[in-house]
Amino acid sequence: MGIRRGHQARPVEWLAEKFIFLVSLTAIVMVFLIFLFVAREALPLFFGETNTALVQKPIPTADIDKLTPAQLQKYLELTPEQFAAMDKDTLKSLMDVKQEAQDEIPEEFRHDPDANINTTEWRYLLLPHQWNHYEKPEYIWQPVGQIQKYNIIPLLVGTLKTTLIGLLFAVPLSVGAAIYVSQMARPKMREIIKPTIELLSGIPSVVVGFFALLVMATVLQKIFGYQTRLNAFVAGIALGFAVIPVIFSIAEDALTSVPRAYTQAALALGASRWQTAWQIVLPAALPGVFAASVLGFGRAIGETMIVLMVCSASVMSWSIFDSARSITTTIAAEMAEAVSGGPHYRVLFMLGSLLFAATFVSNMIAGAVIQRFKLKLEGKR
Amino acid sequence: MPKLNPPEAKTNSPGSNTLIQIESLSLHYGESKALKNISLTLGEKVVTAFIGPSGCGKSTLLRCLNRMNDLIDNVRIEGSCKIGGHDIYSPDVDVIELRKRVGMVFQKSNPFPKSIYENVAYGLHLHGSKSKPEIAAVVEQSLRSAALWDEVKDRLHASALGLSGGQQQRLCIARAIAIKPEIILMDEPASALDPLATARIEELILELKKDFTIVIVTHNMQQAARISDQTAFFYIGELIEFDSTAKIFTNPAKKQTEDYVTGRFG
Numbered sequence: 001m002g003i004r005r006g007h008q009a010r011p012v013e014w015l016a017e018k019f020i021f022l023v024s025l026t027a028i029v030m031v032f033l034i035f036l037f038v039a040r041e042a043l044p045l046f047f048g049e050t051n052t053a054l055v056q057k058p059i060p061t062a063d064i065d066k067l068t069p070a071q072l073q074k075y076l077e078l079t080p081e082q083f084a085a086m087d088k089d090t091l092k093s094l095m096d097v098k099q100e101a102q103d104e105i106p107e108e109f110r111h112d113p114d115a116n117i118n119t120t121e122w123r124y125l126l127l128p129h130q131w132n133h134y135e136k137p138e139y140i141w142q143p144v145g146q147i148q149k150y151n152i153i154p155l156l157v158g159t160l161k162t163t164l165i166g167l168l169f170a171v172p173l174s175v176g177a178a179i180y181v182s183q184m185a186r187p188k189m190r191e192i193i194k195p196t197i198e199l200l201s202g203i204p205s206v207v208v209g210f211f212a213l214l215v216m217a218t219v220l221q222k223i224f225g226y227q228t229r230l231n232a233f234v235a236g237i238a239l240g241f242a243v244i245p246v247i248f249s250i251a252e253d254a255l256t257s258v259p260r261a262y263t264q265a266a267l268a269l270g271a272s273r274w275q276t277a278w279q280i281v282l283p284a285a286l287p288g289v290f291a292a293s294v295l296g297f298g299r300a301i302g303e304t305m306i307v308l309m310v311c312s313a314s315v316m317s318w319s320i321f322d323s324a325r326s327i328t329t330t331i332a333a334e335m336a337e338a339v340s341g342g343p344h345y346r347v348l349f350m351l352g353s354l355l356f357a358a359t360f361v362s363n364m365i366a367g368a369v370i371q372r373f374k375l376k377l378e379g380k381r
Numbered sequence: 382m383p384k385l386n387p388p389e390a391k392t393n394s395p396g397s398n399t400l401i402q403i404e405s406l407s408l409h410y411g412e413s414k415a416l417k418n419i420s421l422t423l424g425e426k427v428v429t430a431f432i433g434p435s436g437c438g439k440s441t442l443l444r445c446l447n448r449m450n451d452l453i454d455n456v457r458i459e460g461s462c463k464i465g466g467h468d469i470y471s472p473d474v475d476v477i478e479l480r481k482r483v484g485m486v487f488q489k490s491n492p493f494p495k496s497i498y499e500n501v502a503y504g505l506h507l508h509g510s511k512s513k514p515e516i517a518a519v520v521e522q523s524l525r526s527a528a529l530w531d532e533v534k535d536r537l538h539a540s541a542l543g544l545s546g547g548q549q550q551r552l553c554i555a556r557a558i559a560i561k562p563e564i565i566l567m568d569e570p571a572s573a574l575d576p577l578a579t580a581r582i583e584e585l586i587l588e589l590k591k592d593f594t595i596v597i598v599t600h601n602m603q604q605a606a607r608i609s610d611q612t613a614f615f616y617i618g619e620l621i622e623f624d625s626t627a628k629i630f631t632n633p634a635k636k637q638t639e640d641y642v643t644g645r646f647g
Contacts, residue, residue: 187454261491265553268447268485269504269560270477279503284494377494379540 035356041349050343054115058102061095114147120343125152141314143344150347154316158324162307165236166300170243171293178251183277201245209309212238232324235310239300247296254288287373294366304328327351398425400594406460415441417618428595430609437615439598443566447483448476484557488569490549492541497533500541504560527555528585547578567597583608606630614638
């Protein structure tokens, strides 16, 4: 009889299980949908369907009947839905607008060799190009003006610069703090330090950016004496502040969960607290500490506001004391002014998918590395 | 093969030299008193067993001998504990030096998540050994002394966590003796092992007592009877009786001791 009573709870358990499964499934579906949407907007770029050449041979409006609907749609840069909703007169006036646009091109650009280039081709997106009036080939991101330049290398370099500076600043500090809090601090001290550092993560990044813009930039310039007040270095340090609580929190958990037996064994052998923490506890917690750093990397590379506020000139320079513009910053700052469906818009979505893919791949690699660390620690490799 | 024992150890008969001298030692955890006025003298190169029911303070006393209790907050210690004539609780004592002289093996085997070789070599690195051949020699010798060499010599650089429980515990013993302590404290070293592994550890202890002074906490009466020369019986923080093992197990002076060793309580 007692056994049968279990039946009553089962439908609820079944429901709960299915519900949890659905929730996790939703998360997976969401990730794929977001990627699909972002990548779809960038697709025309991959198929070479965008053309930014300034000088294009206009088709006389009178020739409208000689074009197939598909050709016409492509010529007028319309989506199939837009195209279907328009009658012939609207299409004609759009063709007139095209014609006028070509007529209005200033004389000096008409003979500019760059005016015939489709700047959204891969070689202009990725390789340096010697633009007219420039002395040597250069990487330039300049999505405004008559000839729009979409070289994404300055943005990649800017992203790497700020992210790496942020991590170089944040990882040692937060892992050090985590070691101190988990291994050395008295319980009272721990109760003060831990929540305080974790409180840092509650500060909106706009506020961190504001602080960096007004205070840190000035102070750091006084200390290091570089020329550009707002640069990748300041942005990186500010990013570091945003990343520290993330890394600290997870690294501290990882260090705390190292069995006390290891610590005791090391101390009983005559190791000091420092030696124990550094030589025994940290290596044993390495998978967790590494995972914390990877999460910090994800937070840093995705952080928008801080870099946007502190520096945003898209100069191509490896110097950390020059300005930088990250991918996220570019998307946030330019998406509002990019014409929907236009080349600029497509390139921005391409950057978005690139960021997504980079994060995805780095997480996968990190996962594999962590797995190796773990197996090695457990002696299974 | 160099001897493991420190040079000052003479060839006197076991137990003739006093090594550990505990005088009216009391220990408080905050308000509660865990050890009450313990006095005990242990000689060199003897095996002493601490027995008694759970919570009687035998492990606490063991941990007093290498000051592992320092790690716990709110511990207060009165009285004195001398090793080789020096009070180990006097302010000028270097805890690291003390722990080098007083090694410890824990209840649950706790090898580091490193290779077998690194586990044994770690203590040597800590205490400043640099030369590789010298370290390799000591590692081999320690593993031989711990009766583990033949089982691991082909996989010295494999992880220590791949060993069986009994092997891990012998590795911990090898790790402890690698830095050539005078005293080895063992806190129920075989309580988590199967009978065969336990037998090997016991053989090992009998072997090690030629070179080391051993203090062992055990819950296993037979084990205490088999391996120790002297036995101390504790009950609720007090030392009830301390005498030769033969006497404690055959003709104890106190009724409580007799009740415990015959299994009437505890």
